[in-house]
Amino acid sequence: xxxxxxxxxxxxxxxxxxxxxxxxxxxxxxxxxxxxxxxxxxxxxxxxxxxxxxxxxxxxxxxxxxxxxxxxxxxxxxxxxxxxxxxxxxxxxxxxxxxxxxxxxxxxxxxxxxxxxxxxxxxxxxxxxxxxxxxxxxxxxxxxxxxxxxxxxxxxxxxxxxxxxxxxxxxxxxxxxxxxxxxxxxxxxxxxxxxxxxxxxxxxxxxxxxxxxxxxxxxxxxxxxxxxxxxxxxxxxxxxxxxxxxxxxxxxxxxxxxxx
Amino acid sequence: xxxxxxxxxxxxxxxxxxxxxxxxxxxxxxxxxxxxxxxxxxxxxxxxxxxxxxxxxxxxxxxxxxxxxxxxxxxxxxxxxxxxxxxxxxxxxxxxxxxxxxxxxxxxxxxxxxxxxxxxxxxxxxxxxxxxxxxxxxxxxxxxxxxxxxxxxxxxxxxxxxxxxxxxxxxxxxxxxxxxxxxxxxxxxxxxxxxxxxxxxxxxxxxxxxxxxxxxxxxxxxxxxxxxx
Numbered sequence: 001x002x003x004x005x006x007x008x009x010x011x012x013x014x015x016x017x018x019x020x021x022x023x024x025x026x027x028x029x030x031x032x033x034x035x036x037x038x039x040x041x042x043x044x045x046x047x048x049x050x051x052x053x054x055x056x057x058x059x060x061x062x063x064x065x066x067x068x069x070x071x072x073x074x075x076x077x078x079x080x081x082x083x084x085x086x087x088x089x090x091x092x093x094x095x096x097x098x099x100x101x102x103x104x105x106x107x108x109x110x111x112x113x114x115x116x117x118x119x120x121x122x123x124x125x126x127x128x129x130x131x132x133x134x135x136x137x138x139x140x141x142x143x144x145x146x147x148x149x150x151x152x153x154x155x156x157x158x159x160x161x162x163x164x165x166x167x168x169x170x171x172x173x174x175x176x177x178x179x180x181x182x183x184x185x186x187x188x189x190x191x192x193x194x195x196x197x198x199x200x201x202x203x204x205x206x207x208x209x210x211x212x213x214x215x216x217x218x219x220x221x222x223x224x225x226x227x228x229x230x231x232x233x234x235x236x237x238x239x240x241x242x243x244x245x246x247x248x249x250x251x252x253x254x255x256x257x258x259x260x
Numbered sequence: 261x262x263x264x265x266x267x268x269x270x271x272x273x274x275x276x277x278x279x280x281x282x283x284x285x286x287x288x289x290x291x292x293x294x295x296x297x298x299x300x301x302x303x304x305x306x307x308x309x310x311x312x313x314x315x316x317x318x319x320x321x322x323x324x325x326x327x328x329x330x331x332x333x334x335x336x337x338x339x340x341x342x343x344x345x346x347x348x349x350x351x352x353x354x355x356x357x358x359x360x361x362x363x364x365x366x367x368x369x370x371x372x373x374x375x376x377x378x379x380x381x382x383x384x385x386x387x388x389x390x391x392x393x394x395x396x397x398x399x400x401x402x403x404x405x406x407x408x409x410x411x412x413x414x415x416x417x418x419x420x421x422x423x424x425x426x427x428x429x430x431x432x433x434x435x436x437x438x439x440x441x442x443x444x445x446x447x448x449x450x451x452x453x454x455x456x457x458x459x460x461x462x463x464x465x466x467x468x469x470x471x472x473x474x475x476x477x478x479x480x481x482x483x484x485x486x487x488x489x
Contacts, residue, residue, distance in 0.1 A: 039475050157448065161413045164394040168411060171398050186395040188387050214480050219451035226387065226444045230455060256441075 054242025065245045068101060069252050075105045076248075077151075077205035077228070079220050081212025082112035084236035091115065092125045094211075097241055098146070099128065101248065105147045107132075107205060111218045113152035122148075132202070155200045156221035163194035195223060204228060207251045209244070211236040227256060262431035262477055264303040265296060266453070268445055271437030271461030273320075282327055284463035290335070295470055297342055297376040303425050304378050307445050311351060311385035325356050328382065332362045336369065343375030349421035350384035351392075377425055386447030393419035422449055429453065432477045434470075436462045454480055 057065050078094065085091065091108070098106055108115045115122075123129060132149035171185040195201040204224045208231070210217060215232040217225065231247045233239065269289065272281035289306060296304045309324060332346075339346060348363040355363075363382075396419045397411060422428040429449045435441075438459040442450060456473045458465065 036475065036478070039479070043479070157413045157416075157451075160390060160448075161411065161416060164397070164416065165411050167394065168398055168401070175402070186391050186398065188391055191387075191391055191394075214452070215455050215476075216452050217450065217455070222390070222447035222451070223387065225442055225447055227441055229440045230442070231440060232455070254440075 050243065051240065053246070054240040057242035057245050058240070065242075065249055068245070068248055070102055070248075072252055072254075073103070073206050073248060075107065075203045075205045076103055077107040077109060077208040077220065079208055079210040079212070079218045080108065080110045080115065080236055081214070081218065082110045082114050084212055085110040085112075085114040085118070087236060088118045088121050090236050090239065091118070092122055094236075094239060094244075095122065095126055095129060095146070095148070097244055099126070101245070103146060105132070105149075105203070107149040107151055107202060109151040109218070109220050111153055113154065116150045116152055119150055149202050151202070151221060153219055155202070156219055156223075159195055159198055159200035159221065160191070160223055162198055163191055163200070166194040166197065167191065191223070207231065207248070209233050209247055211239060229254060261300055261474070262454075263301065264305070264425065264427040264430045264432075265301055266305040266307070266430035266433045266446060266450075267292065268307045268433070268435040268439075268443065269462040269465075270435060270439055272463060274437065275461045275463040279323055279327070281463060282324060286327065286331055288463055288465050291466060292470060293344065293376065293378060294342075295467060297344065302377060303427050303430075304376060305349075305381060305422070305425075305430060305446070306379070307381045307384065307443075309350070309382045309384070310444060311354075311383050311388060312444060314354065314383070325359055329356075329359050329362055332366050336366055339366070339370050339373065339378070343373045344370060345373040345377045346370045347377060347379045347424050348382055349379055349389070349424070350382045351388060352383065354383045379422070379425060381445065384445070386442070386444045389420055389422075389446075390416065390448055392421070393417075417448065420448060422446065432456060432473065434458065434465075434473050436460055436465050436469075 076098065078098075080091065095106065095108075119131070123131070126146075129146045129148045132147040167185050167190055170190075174185060192201060200221070202221075202224060204226060205228045207229045208217060208220060208225070210230065210232045211234070212218065213235060217230055229251055231251075233243060233247065269285055272285040275281040275284060293304060308328065313324075314321065338344070346363075346366045348367065352360050352363065363380075393416050397415060401411075417423070417428070420428065429451070430446065430453045432454045433442075433446075433450055434456045436458055438457065440457050454477045456476050458469055458473065460469050
């Protein structure tokens with residue numbers, strides 16, 4: 001009886017502690033969700049402000065956006081989430097905007113190669129766009145034409161692995177032909193050369209605009225991203241002309257030290 | 261919470277001239293290390309010195325090397341007490357011999373610590389890291405540890421210096437001072453990393469800014485390249 005009584009008292013003592021712990025835990029969760037709600041509301045308000053800003057820019061009311069100085073933006077890359085890249089009409093519209101702004105060299109990338117598969121549909125709608133071949137690099141473009149490169153992971157990490165295999169073959173040849181151990185084969189310059197031999201060495205973009213839900217670069221070819229400015233533009237379905245102009249304008253103001 | 265956070269600690273020189281900015285930056289690093297440790301983040305990688313930074317004035321470079329030595333010496337006891345494991349990635353051959361030894365000793369002393377892995381990228385270049393991984397693979401094949409057909413993406417990833425970590429690819433990258441680029445940092449590893457660029461200069465980056473970065477990370481839909489059905 002005493003044992004039962006003492007267990008009951010212990011349970012009664014545990015009871016309030018247990019309740020306190022539960023209430024405390026619930027309270028903390030509530031606070032966390034409240035903070036997330038506040039942050040989401042802030043992002044919503046910022047999104048609204050961005051939409052208004054974009055409309056004003058597109059209307060041409062702000063003079064500084066009307067005549068963009070594209071001297072610093074020689075090569076622009078657009079990364080698109082693969083699910084969104086299937087909206088070919090949106091991609092075509094984006095390219096048309098870029099062409100109207102005066103962009104001459106654009107790289108389109110997605111992580112599943114969807115854009116490469118849509119190549120014919122894109123070129124059919126944009127007669128003044130031609131596919132970028134490395135041999136064309138030095139040919140002048142006339143005012144209206146735009147060079148378009150389509151990239152996918154096969155031009156990125158896969159290409160680096162293939163280039164490494166090329167260098168390794170060279171390393172073995174050197175090793176058997178001379179006493180040189182051949183490890184000098186593995187240099188950044190030789191890697192760049194091997195990528196060029198594979199046809200996977202486009203220029204390093206000055207600016208990469210990423211359209212998609214996640215704020216990451218989606219696996220864009222790593223060898224070409226050293227000093228690329230990266231801007232997340234939000235989902236492709238919500239793309240705005242004004243936001244595009246603003247991102248490009250902001251880039252023209254950037255100053256890079258390149259480590260100095 | 262992200263398992264691995266990477267930080268490009270930019271803005272010390274803009275915050276204050278001469279050594280004051282870099283000294284203030286050390287305080288921010290100390291606080292961030294403490295927060296990561298307390299909040300259960302397993303790995304923190306910090307970009308302390310790029311291979312491109314060697315072109316800076318000699319006086320500044322020497323100041324930074326001296327600062328790194330002082331920080332390691334001062335903090336080693338804290339690291340042991342707090343369970344912080346120290347690792348260094350980058351081309352250590354360019355560092356002063358005394359600093360190379362300090363890093364080696366710190367890595368050895370802290371190798372069994374498991375609360376937080378602090379990876380310092382010093383004299384580091386993302387491109388050089390990729391090339392170095394390929395060179396290592398070539399040596400292993402030469403020594404018959406590998407067959408040639410094994411040379412692929414996954415193998416390169418395994419031989420990158422960040423494979424010293426259980427979580428080699430960061431979930432979240434924070435860059436301070438308003439710059440929007442990777443500057444040759446972890447080019448291979450950052451494919452699906454949430455990128456958070458913040459205007460604050462590194463010495464002004466504190467708890468509030470870190471919470472903002474974590475909340476932004478938690479808001480995003482992350483698929484790591486997979487398809488959401």
